[in-house]
Amino acid sequence: MKSKHTFRLSPEVASQLAEMAIRRRVSQAEVVEAALVSFLSPDGSERMEAALSRRIDRVVRQLELLDRSVEVGNEALALFVRSWLTANPPLPDAASAAAQAKGKDRYDSFVQALSRRLDGKERLAG
Template identity: 80%
Template sequence: MKSKHTFRLSPEVARYLSDYAARKRVSQAELVEAALVSFLSPDGSERMEAAFSRRIDRVMRQIENLDRSVEIGNEALALFVRFWLTANPPLPDSAVAAAQAQGKERYDSFLEALMRRLGTAERLVR
């Protein structure tokens, strides 16, 4: 047997309750009862804290993986630039303009290849 209670809600909260009940196809009384049971449950806050802890742990692991990937990318780029600068002698002044024009063409084709690669699921790390 259920007891009857009367309480007042602000128009905004009443609208949220009504909309949510309609979306879930349950009565407003059932929603209020479930919310009160959850709120008044002695272990409710502990369950919520445990759920938050699990989510935070998952996000932290993802951030650590992302940090490692960025670090690997940065180190690879730095190593490449170091070897490139070591292996390539400076150009004579007469060849600079031609090298810059060829460099622009190569860079444009590199960007096109990068865009195509990013458009697919294929990645070097995978």
């Protein structure tokens, strides 16, 4: 149900209202109602600021999750390295050169496997 209002307009504004209603093929009352709704609603800059604020909040939450994931990964790697170094005694000098050569080959294989996994969709975590 709509309520009736009476108000006075200057001749210039009344003319613009009539022209707009003709161009839009709607009644003058509909033009006035749309103009009032637009005027009474938050302005464009406030809406844009609110939307930008929501987007920034979402990005901040995503960065916090990413930061947490990196922290977990770093701690897991550090724990593994500490456990490995504790469990594996140092090699005697005679076996050091052969172990380094074998270690280089194994590391190269590891890097290649890691590269393949990162290029594909298959992941151990996530």
